[in-house]
Amino acid sequence: MLQYRIIPVTPFQQNCSLVWCDQTNKAALVDPGGDVHLLKRAVADVGVELEKILLTHGHLDHVGGTAQLVQELQLPVEGPHKEDAFWINQLPMQCQMMNFPLVQNFTPDRWLEGRDQVSVGKEVLEVRFCPGHTPGHVVFYHAGRKLAFVGDVLFAGSIGRTDFPRGDYDTLVNAIRQQLWPLGDEVQFVPGHGPMSTFGHERKTNPFVADHRFG
Numbered sequence: 001m002l003q004y005r006i007i008p009v010t011p012f013q014q015n016c017s018l019v020w021c022d023q024t025n026k027a028a029l030v031d032p033g034g035d036v037h038l039l040k041r042a043v044a045d046v047g048v049e050l051e052k053i054l055l056t057h058g059h060l061d062h063v064g065g066t067a068q069l070v071q072e073l074q075l076p077v078e079g080p081h082k083e084d085a086f087w088i089n090q091l092p093m094q095c096q097m098m099n100f101p102l103v104q105n106f107t108p109d110r111w112l113e114g115r116d117q118v119s120v121g122k123e124v125l126e127v128r129f130c131p132g133h134t135p136g137h138v139v140f141y142h143a144g145r146k147l148a149f150v151g152d153v154l155f156a157g158s159i160g161r162t163d164f165p166r167g168d169y170d171t172l173v174n175a176i177r178q179q180l181w182p183l184g185d186e187v188q189f190v191p192g193h194g195p196m197s198t199f200g201h202e203r204k205t206n207p208f209v210a211d212h213r214f215g
Contacts, residue, residue, distance in 0.1 A: 002145050009065070025047070030149045067103055127139070132162060160192075
C-alpha cells in the first residue's frame with residue numbers, strides 16, 4: 001500500500017510529501033519546494049529508496065529543491081503538465097521576486113497529461129489535469145488509499161490563488177468540480193499548504209466551491 005509523510009518546507013511552509021510503496025521500499029518526493037537537507041533526512045529516517053520526483057506545478061515554493069536533488073541523486077522528474085514550462089523556465093526570476101536563494105531551472109523528464117499514470121514502486125497514482133492556479137497544474141490520486149495530492153488547487157476552506165500570470169478563477173473552480181469531486185466525498189487530500197481535509201467536507205463548507213453555490 002502507498003504510505004506517506006508530509007514535510008513542510010521553505011518560509012511558505014509548503015507541504016512536500018514523501019510517498020512510498022511499502023512492498024518495494026521505493027519512494028518519491030511530491031513537490032520538493034526547498035530545504036533539501038530536511039527532505040533527505042526524512043528519506044533516511046523512513047529508510048526508503050528515493051526513485052523519482054513528482055511535481056504538481058511550477059511555482060518556486062513547490063519545485064525549488066528539484067534541480068539540487070536531480071544533481072545530487074540523479075533522479076528523474078515527472079510532471080507537471082507542459083503548460084507549466086512557462087513557470088519552470090522563470091525560476092531564477094521567481095527567486096528574485098520572492099527573495100529566495102537562486103535555484104536553477106530544469107526540464108522534467110516526463111510532462112504529464114490528464115489520465116496519465118505515475119508509479120512509485122508497485123503503487124500507481126492517477127494524474128488529473130487541474131489548471132487555473134497555474135496553466136499546467138496536475139493532481140496525483142491514489143485510488144487504494146482514496147488520497148490525493150492536490151498542490152495549490154484546493155485547500156481546507158479555500159482554493160488556489162488565480163491572480164498570478166496565466167491564472168484563471170473560473171478554470172480553477174471548474175477543474176475542482178469536474179476533476180476532483182467525482183473521485184468521491186471520502187477522498188482525503190494533502191494540499192500545498194495547511195491541514196488536510198476531504199473532498200466531501202469542502203463540498204459542504206468551502207465558500208468557493210461548495211455545492212450550494214452552484215444550485
